[in-house]
Amino acid sequence: xxxxxxxxxxxxxxxxxxxxxxxxxxxxxxxxxxxxxxxxxxxxxxxxxxxxxxxxxxxxxxxxxxxxxxxxxxxxxxxxxxxxxxxxxxxxxxxxxxxxxxxxxxxxxxxxxxxxxxxxxxxxxxxxxxxxxxxxxxxxxxxxxxxxxxxxxxxxxxxxxxxxxxxxxxxxxxxxxxxxxxxxxxxxxxxxxxxxxxxxxxxxxxxxxxxxxxxxxxxxxxxxxxxxxxxxxxxxxxxxxxxxxxxxxxxxxxxxxxxxxxxxxxxxxxxxxxxxxxxxxxxxxxxxxxxxxxxxxxxxxxxxxxxxxxxxxxxxxxxxxxxxxxxxxxxxxxxxxxxxxxxxxxxxxxxxxxxxxxxxxxx
Amino acid sequence: xxxxxxxxxxxxxxxxxxxxxxxxxxxxxxxxxxxxxxxxxxxxxxxxxxxxxxxxxxxxxxxxxxxxxxxxxxxxxxxxxxxxxxxxxxxxxxxxxxxxxxxxxxxxxxxxxxxxxxxxxxxxxxxxxxxxxxxxxxxxxxxxxxxxxxxxxxxxxxxxxxxxxxxxxxxxxxxxxxxxxxxxxxxxxxxxxxxxxxxxxxxxxxxxxxxxxxxxxxxxxxxxxxxxxxxxxxxxxxxxxxxxxxxxxxxxxxxxxxxxxxxxxxxxxxxxxxxxxxxxxxxxxxxxxxxxxxxxxxxxxxxxxxxxxxxxxxxxxxxxxxxxxxxxxxxxxxxxxxxxxxxxxxxxxxxxxxxxxxxxxxxxxxxxxxxxxxxxxxxxxxxxxxxxxxxxxxxxxxxxxxxxxxxxxxxxxxxxxxxxxxxxxxxxxxxxxxxxxxxxxxxxxxxxxxxxxxxxxxxxxxxxxxxxxxxxxxxxxxxxxxxxxxxxx
Numbered sequence: 101x102x103x104x105x106x107x108x109x110x111x112x113x114x115x116x117x118x119x120x121x122x123x124x125x126x127x128x129x130x131x132x133x134x135x136x137x138x139x140x141x142x143x144x145x146x147x148x149x150x151x152x153x154x155x156x157x158x159x160x161x162x163x164x165x166x167x168x169x170x171x172x173x174x175x176x177x178x179x180x181x182x183x184x185x186x187x188x189x190x191x192x193x194x195x196x197x198x199x200x201x202x203x204x205x206x207x208x209x210x211x212x213x214x215x216x217x218x219x220x221x222x223x224x225x226x227x228x229x230x231x232x233x234x235x236x237x238x239x240x241x242x243x244x245x246x247x248x249x250x251x252x253x254x255x256x257x258x259x260x261x262x263x264x265x266x267x268x269x270x271x272x273x274x275x276x277x278x279x280x281x282x283x284x285x286x287x288x289x290x291x292x293x294x295x296x297x298x299x300x301x302x303x304x305x306x307x308x309x310x311x312x313x314x315x316x317x318x319x320x321x322x323x324x325x326x327x328x329x330x331x332x333x334x335x336x337x338x339x340x341x342x343x344x345x346x347x348x349x350x351x352x353x354x355x356x357x358x359x360x361x362x363x364x365x366x367x368x369x370x371x372x373x374x375x376x377x378x379x380x381x382x383x384x385x386x387x388x389x390x391x392x393x394x395x396x397x398x399x400x401x402x403x404x405x406x407x408x409x410x411x412x413x414x415x416x417x418x419x420x421x422x423x424x425x426x427x428x429x430x431x432x433x434x435x436x437x438x439x440x441x442x443x444x445x446x447x448x449x450x451x452x453x454x455x456x457x458x459x460x461x462x463x
Numbered sequence: 464x465x466x467x468x469x470x471x472x473x474x475x476x477x478x479x480x481x482x483x484x485x486x487x488x489x490x491x492x493x494x495x496x497x498x499x500x501x502x503x504x505x506x507x508x509x510x511x512x513x514x515x516x517x518x519x520x521x522x523x524x525x526x527x528x529x530x531x532x533x534x535x536x537x538x539x540x541x542x543x544x545x546x547x548x549x550x551x552x553x554x555x556x557x558x559x560x561x562x563x564x565x566x567x568x569x570x571x572x573x574x575x576x577x578x579x580x581x582x583x584x585x586x587x588x589x590x591x592x593x594x595x596x597x598x599x600x601x602x603x604x605x606x607x608x609x610x611x612x613x614x615x616x617x618x619x620x621x622x623x624x625x626x627x628x629x630x631x632x633x634x635x636x637x638x639x640x641x642x643x644x645x646x647x648x649x650x651x652x653x654x655x656x657x658x659x660x661x662x663x664x665x666x667x668x669x670x671x672x673x674x675x676x677x678x679x680x681x682x683x684x685x686x687x688x689x690x691x692x693x694x695x696x697x698x699x700x701x702x703x704x705x706x707x708x709x710x711x712x713x714x715x716x717x718x719x720x721x722x723x724x725x726x727x728x729x730x731x732x733x734x735x736x737x738x739x740x741x742x743x744x745x746x747x748x749x750x751x752x753x754x755x756x757x758x759x760x761x762x763x764x765x766x767x768x769x770x771x772x773x774x775x776x777x778x779x780x781x782x783x784x785x786x787x788x789x790x791x792x793x794x795x796x797x798x799x800x801x802x803x804x805x806x807x808x809x810x811x812x813x814x815x816x817x818x819x820x821x822x823x824x825x826x827x828x829x830x831x832x833x834x835x836x837x838x839x840x841x842x843x844x845x846x847x848x849x850x851x852x853x854x855x856x857x858x859x860x861x862x863x864x865x866x867x868x869x870x871x872x873x874x875x876x877x878x879x880x881x882x883x884x885x886x887x888x889x890x891x892x893x894x895x896x897x898x899x900x901x902x903x904x905x906x907x908x909x910x911x912x913x914x915x916x917x918x919x920x921x922x923x924x925x926x927x928x929x930x931x932x933x934x935x936x937x938x939x940x941x942x943x944x945x946x947x948x949x950x951x952x
Contacts, residue, residue, distance in 0.1 A: 315813045315821040318806055325801045332758055332788055332796050333864065334779040334814035393801045453509050 119386050119402040122435045126409045130157070133417055154292045157412065165408030166296035167193070167355040167372070170303045171379035172404040174348030176388060176395050180324045181344040182244050183392025184251025185380050189352040191262025192233045193372030196353040197360030198266030200229035201275040204282070212277045222281050229360075230353035236262070237349020241342035259376070266368035275366040286361030296358050303354060304401060307347075311397065320344060324392035378407050385435055406435075472497045472508070475671045477664055479614060479645040484636055486656045486677075487649045489666035490689055490855075490883030495649050498666070499616055502647075503528040503535045515614075532613035536620050540599040542606070544592035549574035551591050552606050581605050581635060597624045604632065608639065615639065616647045619881055621655060625743045625909070633659045651881065652910075653682055665689055686884055710734030711770070713872055713903040716755055718764030725750040727763060728929040730922060732872070737894055737904045739918030741911065742946055747927040748907045749791050752874045755905075756788040757781045769871075782815055785871035789861055789878055791907070793854070797861045800850035804842050805831040807849045807860050812867045834863035839889070855886040862890070873897065874905040879913060891917050911942050921945075 130144040140146070147156040171189050178186045204225040205212045212218060236258050243254035280288070290298045311317040319340050322330045327337040352372075359371045384390055385406055386399025410431055414424040437443060472494040479485050489495050500506040502513060504522030513520050515531060522528040525535070542551045549571050550557075558569040574587040583601050591599055600620055607615055617636075621629050636646055636659055648660060656663065656677075663680055665672040665688045672688050680688070713734045720727040725747045732738055740748040753759045755766065757775035766773050768784045775781050778788065790796035799807055808831050813822055822830075831845045838859045842852055849860055858878060865873055875894065879887040894904055894917045908914050914921060921933040923945045933945055 313821060314818050315816075316818055318802070318810070318813065319818060322799045322802060322806070322810060326795075326799045328796045329790075329799050330810070332778050332790055333799075333811045334782045335810075336777065336779065449507060455509075457509070 115387060115396050116399055116402070118435065118438060119399045119406065122385065122406050122431075123402060123409065126406065126413055130413055130416070133413075149292065152292060153289045153294075157416070159294065159297070161405060161409045161412050162297045162300075163294040164296075164412065165405045166300040167359050167375060168378045168382055168407060169300045169401050169404040170351050170355040170358070171375060172382040172386075172400040173303060173307050173397065174344075174351035175379040175383050176386070176397055176400040177320055177344040178251070178348045179380075179383050179388060179390055180392055180395035181320045181341045182251050183324060183390075184244070184255075185376075185383075185390065186237075186240060186255045186345065186348050186352075187252060187376050187380075188236065188240060188255040188258035188262055189348065189355075189379055190372035190374060190376040191259050191266075192236050192349060192352040193356030193359055193375065194368050194370075195236065195258075195262040195266045195269075196229035196233040196356030197371050198269045198275075198366040198368050199232050200225040200357060200360060201277055201366035202269045203228055204277055205275050207269075208271050208273075210273050210275055212275075212279060215279060215281070218279075222279070226285070226357045229357050230350055233353025233356060234346055234350040237346040237352070238342070240349065241345025244345060245338040245341035263368050266366070270366050270368060277364050279364075283361055283364050286358050286363075296362075299354065299358055303351060307397065316340075316343075317395075321394050325394070378404065381432065382407060385432070472501065472669045474511075475666065475669070477671075478674070479647060480662075481613075481645055482640050482643045483661040484640050484646045484648055484659055486660040486663040487647055487666070488656065488663055488685065488689055489672075490885055493666040493689070493883075494669040495666055496618065497669070499535065499618055499647070499649065502614075503533055503616065529610060529612070532611070533616065534607035534610050534612040534614070535616040535618065536600070536603045536607050537618045540596065540603050542591055542599065542603055544599075545590055547588050547590055548578075548585055548594075548602055549587040551602060552577065552587070552609065556610075577605055577609055581608070582631065597628050600624060601628065601632070604635070608635070612644065614645050614647070616649075618649045619651070620648075621650055621652060627743075629655065651883065651887075653685065653884075656685070657682070689884065710901055712767075713769060714755065715767040716764065717766075719751075719754050719761040719766060720763045721750060721754050721759045722762055724759060724927060725754055726928045730755075730929070732903045732905070734871075734903055735898050735901045736920065737898045737906055737918045739914040739921040740905060740907045740924060741914055741921050741942060742924035746924040746946075747929075748924055749876050750927065751922075751924065751929065752788065752876055752905050752907060753790075755781075756786055756874055758788060758790070779814065782811065782868065782870075786874070787811065787865035787868060787870040787872070788874045789858075789865060789876060791876040791880065793858060793861065793881075798849050798857050801848055803846045804835070804840070804849050804852070804860055805845040808834055808863045808867055811864045815868055830867055831863075834866060837866075838863055838893075855882040858882055858890075859886070862893070870902065872903045872905075874907075876907045877909065878906075879908060879910070887913070911939050915939065915942070 127144065131141055134143050135141045144157050147154055147159065149155075171193075175186060175189065178184070203220060204218055204222060206219045209217075240255050240258065243249045243257075244251050247254075284295055285299070286296060288295045319330075319335055322333075322335060323337045323340045330337050355375070356372060360366060363371075380390070382403035383400045385403030386396055386401070388395050388399060407428075410428050411424060414427055415421070419427060475494065475498060477487075477498065487495050487498070497506065501508040502522070504524045504527050507523070513522070515533075520531050522531060522533070528535070543554070546554070552574050553570050557565045558573065560566040571587055578585055578587060581601070583598070583605060585594060585598060585602070591602065594602075601624075604617070604620060620632065624632065633655075636648070640646060648656070650656060660677055662674065662676055663685065664674045665685070667689065711734055712731060713736075714730070714732040716728065716730040718727040718729065719725075728751060730738075730751070740751060742748050750759065754761045757778050757780055760776060766775060768786075773780070773784055775784070781788070794800075799810065802810070805827055809822060809827050812830070816822065828845060834840070835842065835845070840852075840859045840863065841856050849857055852860065862878065878890050882890070891913060894906055897904055898919075906914065906918055915937050918937075919934075921937065921942060922929055923931045923933065923942075925946070931945060933942060
């Protein structure tokens, strides 16, 4: 019994404990649900190979959580370096998708039904979409890093303007790209996996490699914690913050292409709607302070998938789509409160008290 | 109360009488700050009791403490820099009008009265950050004094004050004492203890060493009690032969200036030379050094480094030329508090190498361990967050950060402020050692004695202007005279 307690004590100190613990909770709820329903109790964990594609609830969560996970990567850097959030990412997703579709279809054209109607190769359109998102990131970063405007105010500009510009580009119409090649990003499969999960994995892997083989991570955290001290130590704080916003923008662009491909159309009003909030929440769930400073990328990514897992579980439990956010909010409150400094301080205090008493008892 | 790896305070008894000034002494990490935090409710304690006028009290927050009549002024000014002086004085207890709105006029008037009473010359309507740290400190004390306190705790209040301001503070402390207020005075300046205190309590490693009447504890015994060993003879660290010949020119500054901070100045520094910048607080000591380093970009003049003309737009340019700057404000510009000891040490070296050339982890560990050992940094591990270390150890971490870059020219701005006597001596020795290795050092300190021990030459500053240099006959008296200037005696 004691060893279990010790083991629990030890793992509960790991930085990733809480995000992982929340995933675990969601899984338990699923198992209980299946048991109550009389299903095979581990049906949550089952995978099925149908027509060369993998199916299952976990695959579904990973698939649908892709955009939020991709956004969470960039958001983590932005939060860490500038102590603020980029609230424009949802709109930027929509802008990237709109530009991509407009370029592929041609201005004013609403349907592309065959490859011969394409104005340019699909990959060029996708790259252009991602590039415009990068430019928006540059703009946001310039306002925050050089003009010293508060991140939320600076990114509010594209939060409001992004979708409107998207509508301008698509001439206020839905632009459909009814080609399998285009649907591949959001609906296709790569080997046996849904393509979005693969794209998300590549995005994550890229960032992990960058953090592993450069000192960007230390710079970002240093700038986020104390920009003045960082400057004295030779770090160009403004350049680092700018870079974080560009990366965040580029990732938003990638997420935008995936989201657009899922509905194979540029629906400027709905692509990425409210996703910036999920991305910010993912960062917070991952145990990162929204005040900037130290960050934990793995936490943010797990946070993003946790949010998706909660949503998927809600639907599985038969919660109506309209009510799901209420339950989601309750779970989020629980997770955030458990991670809060006040609760942590309380437990630290209890522990110290016990130790002191133990020492006093011995002497 | 525990800090990682160290028990911060253990079974300490402390008594403060009515109407006395009681010095609380000890090296960094001795537990002075922890004791104070326990008294004022910042930290909770696990064992023991606080009695005040015979009643047992327990403070759960500073607000509790204030209600019980215990006010504190900390080393770092804990006020709101963007509010006016008057607002800062009355935060949380603003005079109200009949309808419950803040009575600004009454607040301003009371603030002015208070400032006049304490002889602090400020415009109470201006924001706090338009005044120097010294003035901010005085305002913090004024705020505490005005709260009808019975116990006033002053935690290193004099660290950023110059002699005149210190004297003013002492006058104030004495008059408060005569009104029956008990004052706990924490300081690293021994002279100040003997100038103003009645009794001394000494702590070491979280434990009580003893309580003494001031007359029973001469200076040497006090130092011995604090350090737990005999006092290292400070006079001996600089030998005579160090003062003779220097290498070639390292830095030649001509007409450098920064608007409103430092007027155009010339300064030559040789290899292997320690040059001290001396002057009153706000005389431009730090500003001169920052101007050379590019922390505040020089607006006029030329700078030659190693004989070649240098363009310095930002600190990184200076670093590439082999410079390093240890800033005077450790908390604001020195440590990156939420990074680990290792990361803090590696920071400057890594930024010199650039973001793409990450220093491999085993190399990082090697360097970190080397400096932890060399400078005797007390830390539970290399991955401990630097904010969890005591002030002196934090300062050593920043010194390690610069030593790791192997600089040719190091600027140390108040490296010994708020640091215990033992570490002070270590840092002074280090400076002399660096010079012996042929490196150049600018050393800035408010303690003239310390400058005399380490510097070969002193540049004197007054009101943002370099007014002269002293090379021969460096004595406390001659330096004081130079600082004060001809018109004063």
